[in-house]
Amino acid sequence: MIYDVAIVGGGVIGGMVARELTKYNLSLCILEKENDVACGASKANSGIVHGGYDPEPDTLKAKMNTLGVEKLFATAKQLHVPILRNGSMVCAFSAEEDKTVQELYERGLKNNIPNMKTLTGDEAREIEPNLSGEIASVLWVRNAGIVCPYDLTIAAVGNAMDNGAKLFLNFALAKVEKENGLFQVTSANGETVTANYLINCAGCGSDKVAKLCGDDSFTIIPRGGEYLLLDKTEGQRVSHTIFQCPSKEGKGILVSPTVDGNLLTGPTAGVVADPEEKAITQAGIDMVTKLSAKSVPSVQLRNVITSFTGVRSSEKNGDFIIGFSEKCENLLNVAAIDSPGLTACVAIAEYVAELLKNAGVELSENKTFNGNRENPHAFRSMTDEEKDAYIKQHPEYGKIVCRCEGVSEGEIRYALRTNPPARDMDGVKRRTRSGMGRCQGGFCGPYVMKLIAEELGIAKEEVTKNGAGSHMVIGKL
Amino acid sequence: MTQYDIIVIGGGPAGMAAAVAAYDSGVKNIAVLDREEDLGGILRQCIHNGFGLHKLGEELTGPEYAARYAQQVAERNIKVYYEAAVTNVTADKIVTVQSREGLLKFQAKAVILAMGCRERSRGALNICGTRPAGIYSAGTAQKLINCEGYMVGKRAVILGSGDIGLIMARRLSLEGAKVEAVCELMPYSGGLTRNIVQCLEDFDIPLYLSTTVAEIHGKGRLEGVTIARVDANRRVMEETKRYIPCDTLLLSVGLIPENELTKCAGIAISALTNGAEVDENRQTKVPGIFACGNVLHVHDLVDYVSDEAEIAGCGAAAFVKGELNANKTISVRAEGGVRYVLPQMVHTDCGHDVSLFMRVAAPTGKVRLVVKIGDAVIAKAVKLKTAPGEMEKITVKADKLAACTGTITVCLEEMA
Numbered sequence: 001m002i003y004d005v006a007i008v009g010g011g012v013i014g015g016m017v018a019r020e021l022t023k024y025n026l027s028l029c030i031l032e033k034e035n036d037v038a039c040g041a042s043k044a045n046s047g048i049v050h051g052g053y054d055p056e057p058d059t060l061k062a063k064m065n066t067l068g069v070e071k072l073f074a075t076a077k078q079l080h081v082p083i084l085r086n087g088s089m090v091c092a093f094s095a096e097e098d099k100t101v102q103e104l105y106e107r108g109l110k111n112n113i114p115n116m117k118t119l120t121g122d123e124a125r126e127i128e129p130n131l132s133g134e135i136a137s138v139l140w141v142r143n144a145g146i147v148c149p150y151d152l153t154i155a156a157v158g159n160a161m162d163n164g165a166k167l168f169l170n171f172a173l174a175k176v177e178k179e180n181g182l183f184q185v186t187s188a189n190g191e192t193v194t195a196n197y198l199i200n201c202a203g204c205g206s207d208k209v210a211k212l213c214g215d216d217s218f219t220i221i222p223r224g225g226e227y228l229l230l231d232k233t234e235g236q237r238v239s240h241t242i243f244q245c246p247s248k249e250g251k252g253i254l255v256s257p258t259v260d261g262n263l264l265t266g267p268t269a270g271v272v273a274d275p276e277e278k279a280i281t282q283a284g285i286d287m288v289t290k291l292s293a294k295s296v297p298s299v300q301l302r303n304v305i306t307s308f309t310g311v312r313s314s315e316k317n318g319d320f321i322i323g324f325s326e327k328c329e330n331l332l333n334v335a336a337i338d339s340p341g342l343t344a345c346v347a348i349a350e351y352v353a354e355l356l357k358n359a360g361v362e363l364s365e366n367k368t369f370n371g372n373r374e375n376p377h378a379f380r381s382m383t384d385e386e387k388d389a390y391i392k393q394h395p396e397y398g399k400i401v402c403r404c405e406g407v408s409e410g411e412i413r414y415a416l417r418t419n420p421p422a423r424d425m426d427g428v429k430r431r432t433r434s435g436m437g438r439c440q441g442g443f444c445g446p447y448v449m450k451l452i453a454e455e456l457g458i459a460k461e462e463v464t465k466n467g468a469g470s471h472m473v474i475g476k477l
Numbered sequence: 478m479t480q481y482d483i484i485v486i487g488g489g490p491a492g493m494a495a496a497v498a499a500y501d502s503g504v505k506n507i508a509v510l511d512r513e514e515d516l517g518g519i520l521r522q523c524i525h526n527g528f529g530l531h532k533l534g535e536e537l538t539g540p541e542y543a544a545r546y547a548q549q550v551a552e553r554n555i556k557v558y559y560e561a562a563v564t565n566v567t568a569d570k571i572v573t574v575q576s577r578e579g580l581l582k583f584q585a586k587a588v589i590l591a592m593g594c595r596e597r598s599r600g601a602l603n604i605c606g607t608r609p610a611g612i613y614s615a616g617t618a619q620k621l622i623n624c625e626g627y628m629v630g631k632r633a634v635i636l637g638s639g640d641i642g643l644i645m646a647r648r649l650s651l652e653g654a655k656v657e658a659v660c661e662l663m664p665y666s667g668g669l670t671r672n673i674v675q676c677l678e679d680f681d682i683p684l685y686l687s688t689t690v691a692e693i694h695g696k697g698r699l700e701g702v703t704i705a706r707v708d709a710n711r712r713v714m715e716e717t718k719r720y721i722p723c724d725t726l727l728l729s730v731g732l733i734p735e736n737e738l739t740k741c742a743g744i745a746i747s748a749l750t751n752g753a754e755v756d757e758n759r760q761t762k763v764p765g766i767f768a769c770g771n772v773l774h775v776h777d778l779v780d781y782v783s784d785e786a787e788i789a790g791c792g793a794a795a796f797v798k799g800e801l802n803a804n805k806t807i808s809v810r811a812e813g814g815v816r817y818v819l820p821q822m823v824h825t826d827c828g829h830d831v832s833l834f835m836r837v838a839a840p841t842g843k844v845r846l847v848v849k850i851g852d853a854v855i856a857k858a859v860k861l862k863t864a865p866g867e868m869e870k871i872t873v874k875a876d877k878l879a880a881c882t883g884t885i886t887v888c889l890e891e892m893a
Contacts, residue, residue: 228603229600276696277607277696278607278608279605279606279607279692280603280604280605280607282605282713285603304600304601305598305600305601306598306599306600307600307603308608384573384580384582385580387575387580388579388580388581389579391575391576391577391578391580392579395577395578396577398560398575398576398577398579398580399560399562399576400512400562400575403512403562403735406562406564406575425610438733439595439596439614440598440599440600441598441617442595442598442613442614442616442617443595443617445613445617446617446620446624446625450625460625460627461627464610464697465610465697466610466697467697469696469698470609470610470696470697471610471698472610472629473621473627473628473629474627474629474630474631474724475627475628476626476627476628477622477626477627477628477652
C-alpha cells in the first residue's frame with residue numbers, strides 16, 4: 001500500500017489536516033507515536049479560541065488566527081465538540097499596562113478582529129463582578145471562546161478515520177528513507193509505511209522528524225506550561241477568559257471556565273529540557289496560585305482537583321512554520337504551532353491542502369466525505385425523559401460508572417468502539433470524562449479497567465494508563 | 478411516580494442501619510437505593526477484622542459486619558434497588574435515579590442521605606512531578622486487591638497515615654510487597670492507635686511523621702518518590718529530601734463526605750465537617766431530609782456509623798408519622814481544643830438525652846471534656862488522652878437540656 005499522504009503526529013493539527021484531506025480522493029494515514037491521539041500539546045493547553053489581537057500583523061499566526069476563529073466554530077459544531085463563545089478580557093493593572101491594552105486593541109484592528117472594545121475596570125467589573133478591584137482597564141474581545149482541545153483532536157481524527165484515513169498508534173518514527181521518490185517510514189517497532197508526501201505535524205518532535213528527512217532548518221524550543229484545574233464548584237467564578245497584560249515579567253496567566261464547567265488557571269512558561277518530561281513543579285504551582293488570585297481574588301484554590309503540564313512547541317522566530325521543506329522534497333512541515341495553534345487549526349489544515357494543490361497534488365472531491373461526526377456526548381446532553389427512553393433501549397447507559405461526572409457504562413463502551421477507539425485508561429478519560437472529576441478515578445478506576453479488558457479482549461494485567469510500560473496492576477494475587 | 482415513605486440513598490452501613498431502624502419504628506414503605514450491585518458499601522472491600530466490637534460485641538470482618546445488616550434488611554419488606562445511582566434530590570424529596578431499568582423518579586415523604594465519603598485524590602494535594610501509573614488512593618488499591626484479586630505493585634510508599642493507609646500497608650505486606658515507608662504530613666498519625674501497632678509496628682514498616690512526598694518520578698509506571706520532612710508551616714525542607722525507588726504510591730490523605738446530592742437539595746455544607754448541619758435526630762435544615770454516616774462527618778469506627786444511622790432512621794420514621802414536634806432549637810458549637818461537634822442543633826424540648834460527638838483539634842494528654850451553656854456546666858467527662866483520629870462522645874441529660882437557652886458550647890479543659 002502506498003499512501004498518497006502520511007501525516008506524522010496525531011495532535012490537533014495532524015487530526016485537522018487529515019480530516020481536511022479526506023475531503024479529497026487521497027489515501028491517508030496518521031502516524032502517532034503514543035497509544036492514543038492528542039497526547040502532546042493537544043492534550044494539555046489552555047483550550048482557548050483566541051480573539052486574534054495578539055499576533056504581530058502580517059505573520060502566519062495573525063492570518064491563521066483571524067481566519068481560524070469562525071472556521072473552528074463551524075467545524076466544532078459539525079464534529080459535536082462543545083465550543084463556547086464566552087469572550088475574553090485582557091486586564092491591565094497599571095497605567096503602563098493601560099497602554100498595552102490600547103496597543104493590543106490597535107493591533108487587533110490591524111488583524112481585522114471584530115467586536116473588540118476597551119473598558120474601564122469598573123465597566124469590566126459590571127460584566128464580570130469577581131474581577132480584581134486593582135484592574136484599571138480591560139480589552140474585551142467578544143469573538144473569543146473556549147473549546148476542549150483533546151475532544152476536538154479526537155473528533156477530528158475520528159471523523160478523518162470515518163472518511164477513510166488510517167491511524168497507526170505506537171508508531172514512533174525511527175527511520176525515513178526515500179526510494180524512487182517515495183517515503184519509506186519505519187517505526188521503532190519495525191513497522192513500515194510508504195507514502196508520496198509526508199506532512200510533519202509532530203509538535204515538539206517536529207524538528208526531529210524533519211531531521212530524519214534531512215531537514216535541519218529549524219529547532220523546536222519546548223515550553224512547559226503548568227496548569228491547575230479546579231472543581232466545578234469554581235466553574236462560575238468568571239464567565240470570560242481572563243488574561244493578564246503581557247509584561248516584562250511574562251505573559252501572565254489566565255483564569256478561564258472550561259466547556260466542561262471547571263475552572264482552569266495557568267500556564268507558566270518555562271523552557272523545558274525534555275518535552276516528554278511533563279512534570280509539575282512547586283515553583284509553577286506557587287506562581288499560578290499567586291497570579292490567578294491577582295486577576296480573580298476570590299478563586300478558591302483549595303478546590304484544585306488536578307494539576308498538569310503541557311509542552312508547547314515554539315521556535316526562535318516566533319511564527320508558525322508551514323511550508324514545503326527546502327531540503328527534502330515532498331516533506332511539508334507544519335511546525336512550531338504554539339498559541340494560537342488550536343484556534344488556527346482548521347485554517348492551517350485548509351492552508352496545507354492549498355499548498356499541496358499548488359505543489360501539483362490532484363485534489364479531486366471525495367463525494368462520499370461526511371464532515372458530520374456522530375455526537376459521542378449525545379447521551380449526556382439528553383433530558384431526563386430522553387435518557388429514560390434511551391436507557392430502556394440501551395440498558396448499559398443506565399449503569400453509572402463514574403459517579404463524579406455521571407458517566408455510564410454505555411458511554412465508556414462507546415468510547416472503546418468508536419473511531420479513534422480508546423485503548424487505555426487515559427483514553428477513556430479524555431473521551432468520556434470518566435475519572436476526570438473530583439475523585440480522579442478512585443471509584444471508577446477498577447470498573448473502567450474491567451470494561452477496557454472486555455472490549456479489547458485483553459487481561460486486566462495488560463490494561464495500561466497510557467500505553468506501554470504504564471500497567472495498572474502487576475498480576476493476579 | 479413511585480411513592481415511598483422513606484428513601485434511603487446509599488446501602489452501606491449507614492443506609493442499611495437507617496432503613497432497618499426506620500422500618501422497626503413502624504414505617505414500612507421504604508426503599509434503599511444503592512449504586513453498586515450489592516449492599517455493604519465500602520465494607521465489602523474491608524476484609525480485615527476489627528468491626529463490630531462496640532456495636533455487636535464481637536469482632537467481625539467488614540463483609541461479615543455488612544452481611545449482618547444486609548440480612549436484617551432482607552428480613553424486612555424493604556425494597557432495595559441495586560446499581561441505582563441517584564442523580565438528583567430536590568428539597569421536595571423527588572429523587573431521580575439512573576439504573577439499568579431507566580431514569581426513574583420517586584417521591585418520598587422523608588429522605589435519608591447515606592452516600593458515604595470519597596478519598597482525597599492526588600490532584601487535590603498538588604504533589605510535584607510526573608503523572609505515571611501506579612498511584613492509587615488506598616481504597617482503590619484495597620478494592621483491586623481484595624475484591625478484584627489483582628496486585629497493584631511490588632514496592633510501595635504510602636502517603637498519609639489514615640486508617641485505610643495503615644490497613645493497606647499491612648495488606649500489601651501480606652501479599653508480598655515491600656512497603657518502604659508510611660509518610661505523615663502532620664506531627665501525629667490520623668489513624669487509630671491499634672492500627673499503627675497492628676499494621677505498621679508488627680510488620681516493621683517505618684512511619685515518618687512531619688514527612689511528605691515532595692515529588693513523583695517516572696514516565697509510564699511510577700519509578701520512585703522523593704520524600705522530605707516538612708517544617709512547622711508544612712513546607713518541604715529541601716535539605717531533607719530523599720529518593721525512594723518504588724512502583725506504587727498509595728494515598729491515604731483524608732476522606733471527604735460526598736455531598737453533591739445534599740447540595741442538590743439546597744442544603745448548606747459545613748466547612749468544619751464537610752457535611753450537612755443536623756439536629757439530634759440527624760435532620761438537616763430541610764425538613765424531612767436526614768443524613769447519617771460518613772456523608773455527615775467522617776467516622777473512625779463503623780460501629781458509630783450504625784449508631785448514628787439508627788438515630789436518623791428513627792428520626793425519619795418519626796417525621797413521617799408526624800411525631801417530630803419539638804420546636805425549641807438551640808445551637809451547639811465547638812470551642813477550645815474541639816474541631817467540630819455534631820449535632821450542631823439540639824431541640825431542648827426533645828424529651829430525651831442527647832449525645833454529642835466530636836473530634837479534637839490536636840492530640841492531648843489528660844483533659845476534661847466540658848459541655849456548657851453560658852458558664853454553667855451541663856455535662857463533663859475526663860479523657861486520659863485524645864487524638865484527632867478518634868471520635869469523642871459525651872451525653873447531655875434530658876433534664877439538663879430542657880433548661881437550656883442560648884448556645885451550647887463544648888471545649889477541652891486541661892487537667893494537671
